Amino acid sequence: MKKLIYIFMALFSLSLMTTSCREQKSTGDKVEEAVDKASDAVEDVADDVSDEVEDLVDDNK
Template identity: 70%
Template sequence: MKKLTYLFIALFSLSLLTTSCREEKTASEKVEEAIEDTGDAIEDAADDVEDEVEDITDDNK
């Protein structure tokens, strides 16, 4: 019986050590991150359009 108790204590301790504690983001942090990601995506799309326009104007010369 004693060995079984020690086994459960050891397994419980191991589970506590292997469980990570992540910081949860608040709603405002999630919104801010989404806004930043959207802004980055818009900038990337604008850069792609600018590159395409430059390529087209170079081909027409």
């Protein structure tokens, strides 16, 4: 009986240590992250367009 209790306690302790707690993001955090990603994408496209325009201007000189 004593061994059974020790085994149960060991398994319970092991299960507590291996269970992970994930941090949940709020809706506001998700929206902010999406806006940041969209902003970064727009900046990247604007930089690409600017580079292409500069290349075209240099080719026409």
